[in-house]
Amino acid sequence: MMRDALAELDKVVSRRVFFDRIFKAGALVAAMDVIGPKAFGALTAADKATALAVYSACCKLVIPVDQDPGWATFEPGISDYGLNVFVGQVALGGSQQALDGFIGALVAFNQAPRTLGYNDLFLNMAPDAQLQYFTTSLTGGFEADGYGDVLVVAAFFCMFTAKATFFSNYPRHLAQDTEFQVLQPSSVKTGWDIMGWKGPVGPEEEKALRAKYYDAPVIPGIDFSNPWI
């Protein structure tokens, strides 16, 4: 109970300061309308669907399809994985509260263009306009409008996790249940294929490495030439 009380106290105090800052930026009413309920966890199923669509749209901007596959090529599974597994579990440690906060930010990211001169929802905008809005959000361009934090978080996390997910070798990112990480044969060209990475060491390569380095000479102890230790 003590934990809950302290946590709640901290959040209330912090949010008060947060909204005070937004007030100074002159957009309190709009911001409360957009993110207020979301920040306190009143998310609906529609919000979650919207958030997934926004996340997917942003990730398509981040990893486009060209001669190699991109985010759209791996749809729909990659967006669900990116948002609910990579963001929710890996980046946010399985904290539902934190994930709800991010989903709220994505919903706000979709709605904010209406009050920022675009006159439409992000999801309804043309790709070029989406790209401009996404870039401006990412670089903090809407800071003076009172949306800075929310939009930066939404855009930055979309960008970061899209790249991390794609170059984690999705959809062949999970090790098989063996001593060596076995990759299943697949015709899908992954981020690793694009990078030309060799992938996990197999039994034969490990055998060669062991033969080369087993009992390799070492220098005992630490480096005392460091005068600061």
Added chain:
Amino acid sequence: MPDTYDVIICGAGAGGGYLAGEIAANGTVLLLDAGPHIGAGEAMAPGIGSPSRRKFSTQINLGKYIPDSKTSGGQGNAFFAYPIYMDQSNPVFSAVQREPRVVGGGTFLNVGAWVRPRTVDFDGFAEETGVKGWSKQDFEPFFQQCEKTQFVHRTPRENWNPGSIAYEKAANRLGIKMYETSTNKFHCIFCGHRLDAGMPCKYDSLMGTAQTQIPKAIAAGATVLDNATVVKVEITNNKATGVTYVRNGVTTTATARKLVVVAAGAIGTPAILFSSGVWDKNKNVGQYLRAHPGIAMDALVPEPPAGGRWNTDRGYQWNCYHYPLDEKGQPVDVIIHASAGFPAATPWVAAQVGFFGQAYKDLMRRYPQRVGAFHFQLKPSIYGRVMGGVEKPIINYPVATVDGVLEPKILSDFTASIRTSARIFKEMGAIDMYPNPNLSTALFNQTITQLVTTAGALHPQGTCRAGASRTNSVVDTNCMSFDVDNLMCCDASVIPNHISSNPNSMIMAIGARAGAFVRSSILNTPSKNISTDEVAQ
């Protein structure tokens, strides 16, 4: 199985695991850990390993790394994951602080860079809390002892990765002094593990407490219970009398005749003490959190050295490190680990390159092999705080203020360190790097702030710190509680003030030192007098 022991240790990581090995021959010991005991009962020859440990290390990638996810098959139990709030300007967002949940703790998983604290750190202990007996001289024999038990050594340059060699040469040309990174490994195959998200040594070369001290404790008769989550320390008449834990759904209370040691790490230990009511007696529990914000730096260097590859796609080796120096020639509070593999081999770091869209994708294709360095800022001018009990602790570490501005010392120190690394990368022929100090100040600052606040802070310490008085500390010079008899803390939480290194070596030295104290003053058995000369032999 008995339910009464001389000593019960909660946590089998660097501190508790080391301590168990030091005292098990002198009394009955129960060692509890919330995670699995991988390779228990199997022969664990370093460099050869146990099949189950090799399998586990291989599997610590994105799938089973994830707690309770739909893709983890319920096996994602190797980490605790705590929310950490770092940006006060955005209270709806937290990063995650991930702490190992396995017998051996961080020493079982993390690639073994063994770096000692700086001399100034020991001076800072007394300045911060008035603690006595924590000087460099006091700890020297214990560091030497640990370095012997953990097979700490350096690697000859012929087995360094090409990126580290090139980095050192470039630094030397600029007059920047590099130091060789020590490591606690044995029979290492330099380096074949494939990094996805975790950092285990697949090839069993890592020497941690699970390979050294805990087997020693078991051989001496200690009982190790894995998958045992400590609920609370039992306290009666202001005296620690036992530990209640949950294992396989069964709640059990074990009795400690002489001592309860909480060694669950800088997050877990205050959480257990919260749940045990110690915070009611001492409000310093959970306070004074220190940690090291970390940033990976990624550089595009078109020409790999002779041989054609940086070895960037096969894990990382930290072969050398340095400190950026200020205008007076003194180290700035950042340690820089040169690395070939880390920046390019993990999606995390590839992801932080500041481009997106077609430009980013083209860049990844054009420069699949990159070099980099990892920067830890060592002494932020802030205190964080751990709140809550064992069920769901949360962490506040407000590196960014309510105005969204990064704490000034973190920003200035990182600016200095990134500029130093940038000079070295440029000397190596880099055409670009990320973060890039040549960005406008505003954009550079924003970049650093984003990276720091979303990446979390590593090496938490100081949350039940040692000091001279209960007015500013939780434990005394011997890591014994000021407020509860027969209660000790033995992990990173007792570090009185932040240290300038990866904490592995410091925590083990604390465990070794605590072992000497427990043998002589708690178990009342002759304490082995560890002299520097003896250890050196």
